[in-house]
Amino acid sequence: MKILTIGDVVGSCGLNYLQDRLWQYRDKTGVDFVVANGENVTNVRGLSRADAEALLRCGVDLITLGNHAFGMKDLYGFLDEDERIIRPANYPAGSPGNGYVIRNVDGWRILFINVQGTVFMEPLNSPFEAIERILSRESGQFDSAVIDVHAESTSEKLAVARTFSGQAAVIFGTHTHVATADEQILPGGTGYITDIGMTGAVDSILGTVTENVLVRFRTHLPAPMDAAAGKASASGALFTVDPAKNTCTALSRISF
Numbered sequence: 001m002k003i004l005t006i007g008d009v010v011g012s013c014g015l016n017y018l019q020d021r022l023w024q025y026r027d028k029t030g031v032d033f034v035v036a037n038g039e040n041v042t043n044v045r046g047l048s049r050a051d052a053e054a055l056l057r058c059g060v061d062l063i064t065l066g067n068h069a070f071g072m073k074d075l076y077g078f079l080d081e082d083e084r085i086i087r088p089a090n091y092p093a094g095s096p097g098n099g100y101v102i103r104n105v106d107g108w109r110i111l112f113i114n115v116q117g118t119v120f121m122e123p124l125n126s127p128f129e130a131i132e133r134i135l136s137r138e139s140g141q142f143d144s145a146v147i148d149v150h151a152e153s154t155s156e157k158l159a160v161a162r163t164f165s166g167q168a169a170v171i172f173g174t175h176t177h178v179a180t181a182d183e184q185i186l187p188g189g190t191g192y193i194t195d196i197g198m199t200g201a202v203d204s205i206l207g208t209v210t211e212n213v214l215v216r217f218r219t220h221l222p223a224p225m226d227a228a229a230g231k232a233s234a235s236g237a238l239f240t241v242d243p244a245k246n247t248c249t250a251l252s253r254i255s256f
């Protein structure tokens with residue numbers, strides 16, 4: 001089973017790029033399931049319902065989110081009702097939506113979990129305890145697990161991966177928008193990469209308008225966080241999974 005994970009899609013530039021290219025890429029690589037982090041699609045700081053539906057039409061099977069999960073209020077109902085989108089599981093009880101879902105992929109029950117880091121980010125509940133609870137609650141109900149750790153700190157993402165190595169086939173990181181070169185198969189057979197990068201404008205800073213980011217860094221004056229436009233690229237990782245064994249047999253960073 002091939003699972004493609006696509007890094008944080010930024011603005012209409014990233015969304016339009018996937019609209020043009022993702023189905024073609026799916027066909028070429030024979031991907032069975034596509035996960036994309038979509039929390040930066042609408043004005044960088046959120047995802048509207050219309051943009052969520054558009055992203056799903058691009059060939060994305062599951063949207064994961066992060067610290068901007070609740071940036072657009074019109075998404076809340078969609079989060080509650082649609083199994084094609086999840087938000088970090090370690091938000092307080094009562095938050096809109098679900099932190100995990102079990103999806104049928106080619107007859108296999110694949111558990112997808114989304115958590116958010118707490119280092120240099122909001123002080124949410126422990127991502128470790130959230131994952132532990134879900135794995136324990138759903139024990140016997142899934143064949144293989146895939147976890148998106150949306151976090152700033154590289155060590156926190158690796159700590160999550162080391163903790164749950166052997167309990168998930170895939171653990172990948174999102175949020176920094178910069179891909180890391182540490183893709184590896186951990187002891188226990190978990191395919192892991194600290195960050196899969198982003199999908200959006202190439203001429204940018206993390207997908208946003210360079211000039212505005214420079215204003216903030218150099219003058220500390222406020223400047224809008226707008227998505228950049230122009231030439232785009234997509235970044236992610238492709239995992240080959242053995243669902244019967246809940247392990248990863250191969251992985252590679254990809255861009256298209």
Ligand SMILES: [Fe+2]
Nearest residue numbers: 066067068175
């Ligand atoms: Fe984020």
